[in-house]
Amino acid sequence: MDAVLLSATSASPIRAVLAVLSGALAGALLLLAAPVAYATGDGLVRQEVAFRGGGGLVLHGTVLSKAGAPGPGPGIVLVGGSGAGPREEYRQEAEAFAQAGITTLAYDKRTVGYSRLQPDFGLLADDALAGVRLLQSRSGVNPRQVGLWGFSEGGWVAPLAASRSADVGFVVTIGGSGYDPLRTQAWNLTTHLRHQGAGGPFRRTVAGPTAQFLGATGLFPAAGYDPVPVLKQLHRTPVLALWGEHDTQVPPQESARIFRETLARADNRHAVIRFVAGGAHNGHRTTDGFDRIGGPLFHGKKLGELAPGYAQTTTSWVRAVAAGHPPASSATPAPGQALVTTPIPGHAWYAWLAPALLLLGFATYPVSALLRRGPILRPVRWLAGLGLLAVVTAVACPLAVFVAGDSAAAPVVWGRPAVWLVAQGFAVAVVVSACVSTAALWRRRPTPSWAAWLRLAPVGMAAVGFVPWAVWWGVTA
Structure with missing residues (x-):
């Protein structure tokens, strides 16, 4: 009995010490794993974050905010275009928005459950909404003033995410198409073929019979996704829709008309349509839409600097929305569009x-x-x-x-x-x-x-x- 009692009493302090050490170790690991915010010479604070997107996939990103910004302000989640879409591609936008006092999340696009051959706009919309929830949880962000910025393919995804959740305070698109992906891509290709010197007959074959062949066989992914029904649901969400003056990847004139007319029919009284002077598809500087002027390199190609007025137009509009004074619906005249799109029958067997x-x-x-x-x-x-x-x-x-x-x-x-x-x-x-x-x-x-x-x-x-x-x-x- 004495031996047993000695063993039990001596073990209790040991277990207590081990428990304390284990707790301290766990706390240290959590401290090391926690996101660390760091300031840089440009007056911005950057914080590396990880959050769970659609299907529980862990996504990684960076939250940028202005050092010493007063009070809770607006936040914006950047939704990239097609392809791999690492956050570095949108660093210029993220920094410009953060400098204007808008806390910005730029994250690496998922590589699981998404590819160019198997795009899932619904899954991408879930990722965007997860990013919105992340910003809403931050102390420096007003949870009712968090919106989405969508570029190109993101011009389909951001409105879709906003239509699914009342948490989205506003939507900004740049280079979003008013048509389905197949019709949009057919226009994109014929525009570039024209620039390359290909004549009208071959371009008509690409945009006509070949596009119909792809649509009828199901070989073109998400060919029939129609953005119009989604836009109709944004009757209460302020929308800023932008296109580069020299957009050569989506039809800017036709897309702007579709956005304007659809949002008007939805009785959205805060839909603003604008064009970026001297801007390419991504709103960056260009001479004709096919080149880029300045800016960092991305995959060996110039991204171009932000076109003059692009960031200022976006940030001033977001600040107005966040202040409770969303601008009334308006539209600037659309620039000329060299080629018109070709309608593609839905069942061209x-x-x-x-x-x-x-x-x-x-x-x-x-x-x-x-x-x-x-x-x-x-x-x-x-x-x-x-x-x-x-x-x-x-x-x-x-x-x-x-x-x-x-x-x-x-x-x-x-x-x-x-x-x-x-x-x-x-x-x-x-x-x-x-x-x-x-x-x-x-x-x-x-x-x-x-x-x-x-x-x-x-x-x-x-x-x-x-x-x-x-x-x-x-x-x-």
């Missing part, structure tokens, strides 16, 4: 069915040759082979532009991509081969049989159908 049937018809002849069914004619063999090449090349060339961008069209010769000239050459050869094959069949007049019919009919119908399809697809222009 013919866009993929027609080339599929042509390929099937031309492929029947060489397959039947392997099976040794029916007569074999050299001109028809050439017709089948050239038909397959013509269809594949004509479809692949503009599709490559959607996959790799306008660089896939280089080099441009006589207003046409070199590969497109090859496709047009194949198209001419198909027509010539069809004429020669018809003449050869007329001279030979093979004995009618089921084998001859099954072998020659498909390639013949494909040759006949190829002509109107080639005209519609633009190969003949």
Whole structure:
């Protein structure tokens, strides 16, 4: 009994000491793990933060605020454009907003559950709302004055997030599109093809039949996302919608009209439409929208400096909203837009069915040759082979532009991509081969049989159908 009592009494102090040490260690680890705020020479305080976004994914960012800012003020969460979107891409905006007294969160975009091939605007909106909650919890921020800034793709995401939560105090967009992603990208590509020297016929093929092909096959991600129903829900949220004067990635004139008309129908009385003079798609300095002037490098390319007036327009508007005096709805005249967008039918099943049937018809002849069914004619063999090449090349060339961008069209010769000239050459050869094959069949007049019919009919119908399809697809222009 004495031995047992000694053991128990001596162990209690040891456990107490271990508990104290464990608590101290845990406290030290928490202290080390806690975000550390640090001031820099530009008068800003930066704090590295981590927070849980949609699906519980941990996101990392930086909160910037002005040192010594008086009282709780507004906050803004930056929602980036498409792609990887690290926070460094938006450092200039974050610093400019913070210098104006707006606490700003810039965070690295998620790489889990999102990619260019699988965009999930809903998941990105959840991330943005998580950022809003983070700023709302800060002592220097008025929780009722936290809003969203969305760039490009963020011009779809930020309004979506605001439509889901009353916590969003305002929305700012720069380079947001009023159309769905497929129609927007088609306009973007044709604008860049025009700058590269590609003529109207090939541009019409990209924006017309090729875009319809992608939409009908489901190969273009989020092709049909319509931003209009979301904008209609922002009837109480102040909105500042900005576009660069030289935006070449979304149609600025048409998008501004859609934003203005949709928000007006929603009875939003605080929707301001503005254009950034000398601004590119991102609101940074440019001469024509295709270059950038000054600014830091991002992935080896200049981002451009913030265009004069861009930051001041944004920050003064946010401060007015935060002061309880959101500016009344207004719109400045839109700059000229060189190209108009091309409407894309929602269910263009013919866009993929027609080339599929042509390929099937031309492929029947060489397959039947392997099976040794029916007569074999050299001109028809050439017709089948050239038909397959013509269809594949004509479809692949503009599709490559959607996959790799306008660089896939280089080099441009006589207003046409070199590969497109090859496709047009194949198209001419198909027509010539069809004429020669018809003449050869007329001279030979093979004995009618089921084998001859099954072998020659498909390639013949494909040759006949190829002509109107080639005209519609633009190969003949």
